[in-house]
Amino acid sequence: MFLINCPYCGERDQSEFSCGGEAHIIRPKQPTELSDDEWAEYLFMRKNIKGVQFERWNHAHGCRKWFNMVRDTTNDKIHAIYKMGEKPPE
Amino acid sequence: MTKFRVNKTKHVDQTKTISFNFDGKSYHGFEGDTLASALLANGVHLVGRSFKYHRPRGIISCGSEEPNAICQINEDTDLTEPNVRATEIELYEGLKASSQNCWPSVNFDIGGINNFISPFIPAGFYYKTFMWPKSFWKKVYEPLIRISAGLGKSPTKPDPELYDHKHVHYDVLIIGGGISGIIASKIAAKNNLKTLLIEDKNILGGSTIFQKNENYKINNKYSSEWIDEEIYELKKLDNLTIKTRTSLAAYHSYNYLLAKENISDHLPLNKRNCGIRQRLWKIRADKVIVATGAIERPLVFNNNDRPGIMLSNSVKKYLDFYGVSCGFNNVIFTNNDSAYETAVSFKEKGIPVEIIDIRKKSNSKIVKNAEKLGVKIYWNSTIVNTFGHRKINSIEIMNLSEDGSNVVGDKNRIKCDCLALSGGWTPMVHMHTQSGGKLDFREIDQTFIPNEIDENHINVGSCNGDFELEDIIKNTNNKAKNFLKVSETEFDNISVLNSKELDKRNIWLLPNLISEGKCKSFIDFQNDSTAKDIKLALREGFKSIEHVKRYTTTGMATDQGKLSNMHALGIIADTAGVKMGTLGTTTFRPPFTPLTFGSIVGRSVGKFFDITRKTSIHEWHSQNNAKFENVGQWKRPWYYPINEEGLHDAVQRESKAARDSAGILDASTLGKIDIQGTDASEFLNRVYTNAWSKLGIGKCRYGLMLNEDGMVYDDGVTTRLGENHYLMTTTTGGAANVLSKLEDYLQTEWPELDVYLTSVTDHYSTASICGPNSKKILTKIFPDKDFSDESFPHMSYQNAKIDMINCRIMRISFTGELSYEINIESKYGKSLWEKCIEAGKEFKITPYGTETMHLLRAEKGFIIVGQDTDGTMTPIDLQMDWIVSKKKYDFIGKRSLYRSDTIKEDRKQLVGLLTDDPNEVLEEGAQIVSDINKKPIEMIGHVTSSYFSPNLNKSIALAVVKSGKKMNGKKLIVPMENKNINVTVSDTVFLDKENKRINA
């Protein structure tokens, strides 16, 4: 059970949060101009990395804010947490 | 005192007699006994039968690793519990226990026959034998296996006791109250750290409290005396909480741990008063020190499972802690020095003991001590057979060859009534690996020891691979100092004296004269798997330890292989000719010892299992005989039976009343989201399929929401309250998800939009009045309001007042009737409802529930998201093309509506179905076919909604059918178990196709 440092509330138990999958997938600005394959790439394709992964999290049972997390999926170590719109760390 | 109780100890109070019952016979024990020690004191070794062969089995150990002494306690009471280890349960007055897995009795059982046919029960026996024929499963195999495989009986009555959950935070958590845990706790607590020490036994001290031997001294005192003083000091520390009878169940990431505290399991039943039985501690600790100790290994040789064959250190604990001698003619079989402590203890009490050691020699102090006391030692020897049916009575030993792979010389028979085994020690690394830690293999004593990388958790003592007193104390002190950043401790200059072991020899499977196939060398006592089974699995091609484990069921019993895993690994490595360290271990999963369901659930039982949401009108519904149904967490009136009316009759009556005169529905549970901001219209344009910019203030509009994949997600009516202010309604079940989905888009995709969302579901109560007389009723309630179609048309809203209380009236309809929804602050919900009922009395206004609501909307062909849709339906599939804007550049899901898959013409599409026999009502979920003779039969769709309509006087249904759009008028078949029902595809609107009733 992770201890997650919400950028708005501070450290809280994982049970207050929900994970929203891979981060930094931007919704295409002009979906109508995309081919089926390009749209499918946005819609369905996710990396599901074994190792360091960028994820979206929501403080669902707290401030309801979304933020990003860098997590190693092999040992659940959280390397960084940053707000939506902020630059991802290296 | 029984003859086996040879010794007075301070841990068992022999002035306090306790009577108990085992397998129907009465016995006596003393306060401080466990069930196991009390049984042994009465000379009872035979406590169960083995799982597969039903061989007689006795108590092996004194702790949680016990594989044999598994009992059902207090059978036939509501407090009965299966799978209780006799070695762990503290004796109390009136305790009733019985052996498991021994039908019809422990002394004679039918399953014993398996022992004689055992050559035919090899590894994977159950997989291989009980496969065919399939029909035999239910009638022959399963009853047979069930009756002879005893894994206890679950209670049949409700649990009368309570269970607690407790959340705690500590600077340091120490798991295990043995010598290293005590040292670590003292260091932590004395350095101002808030510390929690948990110990699964009822007292602290581990095995040191009964270690009274000249060769093991701390600061010149017996180690047992030294630890007594330490415990005394420890209990005085302010920063330290000590929880005994508390066992760690799980170690999760970020130092989140679960521990189970036994509060009343040791009390007689009449003293429990149905209070709190167990408490689950949910612990978050900055730092965790694991000090869980080690488990003694048995040795694997032919017939190593008879009652009376036990672990050496357990035999010593029964003698020195409980005062019980397990035998009067003891033999110790060992490969290491620690067993010599047991021998010295026996000899000092004048009890005969001999030692068989597979090593060629050992010159340590403790061995010299034993020799000096006259203990006979057979060096370089092994046991090749044991004898005695219900208890061991003798053994046969032989010499080992130089390399240990064979036996040589003559057999030598030795009489004995107790055989104590010591195959070395296995560190309890379960907690370390559960936390995500890895293991290293240490060749010298063939152990897996923790490889520490997590800076917030360490292992100390024998769970870290330190087995000798001096190493345990000094290494624990040094590691704890480093870990807790302490510069000096009282243990820095401690003087420790202990015998050092210099000679080691390990043989995982001891050799024998007779062939391996004929040997019964048990590895897993509880699941009855032998060395032969492991070798067979390897011959049959299983390579991975995880596969061998499952195929042979080694390590898969309730003890999770605490005694068997290492031997299984060792034998696999030896047989396959690989190094043991390269095999890896099986995964240790929580819980470490079984948890009760009660402790997992805690207080979340019955009505506390989940939140129950009730509308402010709930009390009225109850008083008026409503039957309720659960919709998400909401309790909604389902129907309101009059007298003995059933569901069908009530719904027929309610539906008719709503169309003939007036009906009223509590619609408060619909999700309500208040939307404000200068970009509110633009936001709605993006989240709904239809256009919103031109919706006038005071108007309402139905909206359909899709997922990005184009599938229908939710629907509802949204009202424009002001220039930048909307009130959105969602389905009852979808409310929370819709809000979080909208928040997601707002925060992450469109942060530039000026929009604010607030859930107001609970803020307003809603009474929905429909039917031709609804307008008259509204006029009575709001006499000043003009309800003419011109000034208050369909799909519009107006503010109004009842007795100075503001409310909103929406003229919207989910039934096709003239219909109004009145919204009012929740606290006035019930009085609003009562006013409506009063005003409607002269029109026989009829309250109706969700079932009637479903029927009425189905007559009009309105969908229910989640009933007529299932996450695979687009608006086009639903024949709702009219609601998808062609003009809007983009909205959520738009692009997906013309993916190659979604534009296919033969997708399942929503249609109406009429049964040829108008009285035949289809079953929801029933499959639909067009050609009943085609093999295999092709299912082209299914029924989603089905009712008998009292207003049309016939059966109606909605269904999704492949290419359904083109099938109007086509005959299809709904095959049921005993008949085929003929149906005709129709339009989805069954009643009032011209929509005249809306303005009636």
Ligand SMILES: [Zn+2]
């Ligand atoms: Zn937060």
